[in-house]
Amino acid sequence: xxxxxxxxxxxxxxxxxxxxxxxxxxxxxxxxxxxxxxxxxxxxxxxxxxxxxxxxxxxxxxxxxxxxxxxxxxxxxxxxxxxxxxxxxxxxxxxxxxxxxxxxxxxxxxxxxxxxxxxxxxxxxxxxxxxxxxxxxxxxxxxxxxxxxxxxxxxxxxxxxxxxxxxxxxxxxxxxxxxxxxxxxxxxxxxxxxxxxxxxxxxxxxxxxxxxxxxxxxxxxxxxxxxxxxxxxxxxxxxxxxxxxxxxxxxxxxxxxxxxxxxxxxxxxxxxxx
Amino acid sequence: xxxxxxxxxxxxxxxxxxxxxxxxxxxxxxxxxxxxxxxxxxxxxxxxxxxxxxxxxxxxxxxxxxxxxxxxxxxxxxxxxxxxxxxxxxxxxxxxxxxxxxxxxxxxxxxxxxxxxxxxxxxxxxxxxxxxxxxxxxxxxxxxxxxxxxxxxxxxxxxxxxxxxxxxxxxxxxxxxxxxxxxxxxxxxxxxxxxxxxxxxxxxxxxxxxxxxxxxxxxxxxxxxxxxxxxxxxxxxxxxxxxxxxxxxxxxxxxxxxxxxxxxxxxxxxxxxxxxxxxxxxxxx
Numbered sequence: 001x002x003x004x005x006x007x008x009x010x011x012x013x014x015x016x017x018x019x020x021x022x023x024x025x026x027x028x029x030x031x032x033x034x035x036x037x038x039x040x041x042x043x044x045x046x047x048x049x050x051x052x053x054x055x056x057x058x059x060x061x062x063x064x065x066x067x068x069x070x071x072x073x074x075x076x077x078x079x080x081x082x083x084x085x086x087x088x089x090x091x092x093x094x095x096x097x098x099x100x101x102x103x104x105x106x107x108x109x110x111x112x113x114x115x116x117x118x119x120x121x122x123x124x125x126x127x128x129x130x131x132x133x134x135x136x137x138x139x140x141x142x143x144x145x146x147x148x149x150x151x152x153x154x155x156x157x158x159x160x161x162x163x164x165x166x167x168x169x170x171x172x173x174x175x176x177x178x179x180x181x182x183x184x185x186x187x188x189x190x191x192x193x194x195x196x197x198x199x200x201x202x203x204x205x206x207x208x209x210x211x212x213x214x215x216x217x218x219x220x221x222x223x224x225x226x227x228x229x230x231x232x233x234x235x236x237x238x239x240x241x242x243x244x245x246x247x248x249x250x251x252x253x254x255x256x257x258x259x260x261x262x263x264x265x266x267x268x269x270x271x272x273x274x
Numbered sequence: 275x276x277x278x279x280x281x282x283x284x285x286x287x288x289x290x291x292x293x294x295x296x297x298x299x300x301x302x303x304x305x306x307x308x309x310x311x312x313x314x315x316x317x318x319x320x321x322x323x324x325x326x327x328x329x330x331x332x333x334x335x336x337x338x339x340x341x342x343x344x345x346x347x348x349x350x351x352x353x354x355x356x357x358x359x360x361x362x363x364x365x366x367x368x369x370x371x372x373x374x375x376x377x378x379x380x381x382x383x384x385x386x387x388x389x390x391x392x393x394x395x396x397x398x399x400x401x402x403x404x405x406x407x408x409x410x411x412x413x414x415x416x417x418x419x420x421x422x423x424x425x426x427x428x429x430x431x432x433x434x435x436x437x438x439x440x441x442x443x444x445x446x447x448x449x450x451x452x453x454x455x456x457x458x459x460x461x462x463x464x465x466x467x468x469x470x471x472x473x474x475x476x477x478x479x480x481x482x483x484x485x486x487x488x489x490x491x492x493x494x495x496x497x498x499x500x501x502x503x504x505x506x507x508x509x510x511x512x513x514x515x516x517x518x519x520x521x522x523x524x525x526x527x528x529x530x531x532x533x534x535x536x537x538x539x540x541x542x543x544x545x546x547x548x549x550x551x552x553x554x555x556x557x558x559x
Contacts, residue, residue, distance in 0.1 A: 092481070135474065136506060137481035143447045148506055151481035 003167045003204035005052035005115075006081050006240060011074075016060060019080070020051035021115065021131040021168035027060045028117060030074050037117065037127045038064040050167055053080065067127060075120050081241050082206060083114040083128070084170060084193040088149045090137050091189040093156045099184040104177040108157045110169040111193060113206065131168035139190060149190065156186075160233055165205045170198055173210040173231045180215050192224070194244040199230035199237035207234040292354075299352035303345055310341035328395035331411060377432070381415040384431035388412055394441045401440040402429055447480070448510045450503050450517055455496025457531035462489070462497060468528055469501045472520045478513045480504040495535045 009017055011030035019026040023045065027038040038060050060066075089111050099105045112132040119126050140146015157163055163171060172191055178184040196208035209227035216223065226247065230237035314337040322330030347357060372379055389412060394400050398409050400419070405427050407419035417434055419427040442448075456465050466487050473485040486502040501521070505513035525532055 090482070133477045135477045135479065135481045136509075138447060138483060138504070143483060143504070144445055146446070148446075153481075 003050055003052065003165075004200065005050070005167060006200075007053075008077050008079050009053045010076055011078060012076070013074075016056040017053045018051045018056040019053060019115065020049050021113070022047045022166065024115070024129065024131045024168065025051075025064075026115065026129060027056060027064070028078065029060065030076075030078075032074055033071060035069045035071065035074060035078075035117075035126065036060075036066055037069070037129075038066045039129055040064045043132075047166075069126055071119075077120050078126075079118040079120060079123070081116050081118065082170070082198055083116050083241055084196055084198060084208060084244060085111060085114065085130070085134070085150055086194060086244060088139070088147065089134065089191045089193050090139050090149045090151050091156065091191055092151060092153045093186065093189075094153060095155070096185060096187050097156065099176050099178040099186065101178055101181050101183060104175065105158065107174045107176065107189075108160060108163050108171055109152075109154060109174060109189070109191060110163070110166065110171050111152055111191065113168055113170055113198075139188075156189075165203055167204055167206070170206040170208050171234075172196065172208040173233060175210060175212045176215070177213070178215045184215055192226075192247070195226060195247040197239060197243050198241040199234060200240050201230075201234045201237050205234070206240075207231060207237060295352060295354065299349045302352060303349045306345040306348075307342065310338055310345065313341065314338035326395060327397050328392075328412070331396055332389065377430075378415060381431045384435040385412065385414045385416075387435060388417070388431055393439055394444070398444065399442040401442065402434055403437050405429070406442070443507055446507055447483075447504050448507050450505060450510070450514050452501045452503070452517055452521060453490075453498070454501060454521060455493055455498045455532060456525075457533045458497060460497065460530055462499075464528075465499070465530060468524055468530065469521065472517065472524050473501075473503050476503075476513070476516055476520060478505050478509045478516065480506070496533045 005019055005021060009028075011017065011028070013030065013032055016027055016029040019028075023041050023043040025040040025042060027036075029036040029038075040061065040063060091109050091111075097105075112130060112134060114128055114130045116125060117127040118124060134150035134152055137149050137151035138146050139149045172193070174189065174191070176184070176186065191211065193208065196211075199207045199209075201207060207230050209229065210231040211227070212225040214223045214225070230239070314334045317337045318330045318334030321333040350360060351357060394409055396409050396411060399406065400409060402417075402419075405419065405421060407421035407425075407427060410418040410420055410426075414431075416428045416430050419429065421427055454469075456462075469487060470485060473479045474481075479485065480503070483504045485504070486500075488500040488502070490498040490500055492498075503513065503517055522532070524530075
């Protein structure tokens with residue numbers, strides 16, 4: 001598989017391995033009683049450079065943030081896996097788009113991944129780092145109630161051919177069906193990433209399961225369905241990480257009120273100037 | 275028993291049977307109070323695990339007070355007092371004590387209102403009468419607080435009921451207002467774009483509700499404006515510091531001047547400079 005940066009990695013004593021996923025640079029070093037994870041962010045650098053656990057012989061740069069983990073007896077083998085965002089993501093389209101009444105659209109949305117470092121036997125999470133930390137945002141009818149999410153501003157794509165392969169992002173397919181009599185404006189779209197698994201395509205692109213939104217007649221709510229496997233557009237895929245959280249059916253109905261951004265946060269409350 | 279009484283010189287005061295009753299009553303009271311405390315703590319823990327700190331505290335106190343009243347009644351009964359007569363006497367005493375302790379009664383009733391109205395709960399951060407701190411407990415007579423510099427503050431319930439309280443942690447979001455001024459030569463729309471970029475770049479600054487830009491007026495030495503960004507309550511301090519540092523740094527990078535008041539002194543004749551006279555001190559002369 002091209003560009004696979006996940007999997008099991010062997011560490012000799014004193015060895016350092018390096019990862020570079022878009023703006024994130026990460027080094028893991030092992031000594032008999034300690035692991036060191038060093039992180040540097042370089043948003044202005046060349047995002048196409050990819051390091052996939054390559055052995056690193058030079059000293060780790062000085063301008064990094066280091067986290068140390070003391071262990072009884074460090075294992076030779078560490079597992080590095082990708083994970084989806086730990087909160088839902090609000091996708092804000094750069095230009096507003098609509099789904100006409102009785103029509104359907106398929107959107108391709110890419111979202112940043114998290115890198116997880118796990119200890120073996122039994123598997124335990126040691127460190128977690130987003131490849132790109134999205135901005136926080138609030139999703140709810142007012143500042144009094146709602147949910148903290150991540151915000152992604154993107155040019156929502158409707159054509160798979162336009163989608164660049166980026167190893168630090170996962171692609172989700174959102175199928176939107178509008179059964180109502182009015183156009184459906186999609187200024188914001190809530191993507192429940194913690195409930196989605198990750199699948200790797202042959203070209204190294206990571207995919208989540210598809211999300212289907214059905215807007216019923218005269219209904220502000222949308223019924224949401226998550227796919228069970230990788231979407232067919234992804235081609236042949238291997239599942240490499242499960243979801244962060246299991247979705248309960250009951251939770252589903254409550255949590256997706258206002259999913260389509262129809263109950264957009266009221267504009268007025270913030271316009272009042274003391 | 276008689277020997278013990280005579281050795282203490284108490285045989286004239288009470289009989290052996292009465293002494294036994296007193297001992298039994300004391301034992302019931304002490305053991306009972308200990309048990310009541312344990313039961314109240316257990317109930318508090320159970321309630322606390324399902325509900326909040328506030329409910330846990332109320333359940334613990336409620337259970338303890340009810341058990342304590344029952345124990346005292348039972349102890350008095352054990353000692354041979356007639357409860358009906360005692361309650362009648364207590365009514366008269368209450369009136370007398372009530373007049374004497376108006377402040378305490380007022381605090382007590384205010385405390386009940388505070389618990390019922392719930393303007394804040396244990397664990398909230400509030401500002402009352404100029405003091406800001408974390409609420410440690412809401413008791414019958416007073417509210418106990420811990421200030422940010424770790425001082426213990428007791429505020430009587432009566433003054434809390436009358437005072438204006440600000441609860442800093444009631445809502446999930448808070449707004450940081452940055453007051454900033456730029457020089458008159460600056461392009462305001464560019465300044466606004468730079469401020470928006472600063473907010474976009476900070477992950478703690480919420481994307482929505484959107485940051486707010488308000489032009490406040492033509493000041494004495496600057497174009498005054500307010501830039502308000504929203505953040506999660508828990509991140510308030512981090513956001514407050516980060517956004518001010520970042521705005522200053524970005525203004526410096528972009529060559530946007532933050533002016534401060536200048537004072538020009540002239541003698542009334544614009545073109546002439548100040549006459550300066552150099553004086554020698556006496557010692558040097």
